[in-house]
Amino acid sequence: MPNAHDVLFRTLADPTRRAIFERLCREGEQTVGALTSQSGVSQPAVSKHLGLLRQAGLVRDRHEGRQTHYSAQLGALSPLIDWTSQMAGFWETRFDELEDLLKRMDQ
Numbered sequence: 452m453p454n455a456h457d458v459l460f461r462t463l464a465d466p467t468r469r470a471i472f473e474r475l476c477r478e479g480e481q482t483v484g485a486l487t488s489q490s491g492v493s494q495p496a497v498s499k500h501l502g503l504l505r506q507a508g509l510v511r512d513r514h515e516g517r518q519t520h521y522s523a524q525l526g527a528l529s530p531l532i533d534w535t536s537q538m539a540g541f542w543e544t545r546f547d548e549l550e551d552l553l554k555r556m557d558q
Contacts, residue, residue, distance in 0.1 A: 455530040462507040467492055468500045472509055475523035482518050 463469050487494045501521055504510040508527040513520045
């Protein structure tokens with residue numbers, strides 16, 4: 452069973468999917484048609500990408516008549532934010548240790 456990090460990394464690894472998600476983050480709720488018009492890929496491809504983003508919890512869909520509106524769910528990024536914070540702390544500690552070692556070597 453893949454963990455949340457794996458699902459999010461895998462989902463956002465595709466550049467088209469990432470661009471769709473980024474556009475929803477920047478511009479707010481969009482229809483499939485609006486997303487397709489500037490994506491450079493076909494409407495069925497955009498719909499497939501949106502389905503994968505929805506499965507990963509990164510977007511939410513809302514139906515209004517015959518239109519489906521998609522919006523980014525920024526809270527879904529929290530496992531990645533936690534992971535990057537942990538990695539940043541790890542590397543800061545390593546660099547501090549390296550700096551201490553280099554200072555000792557200079558003495």
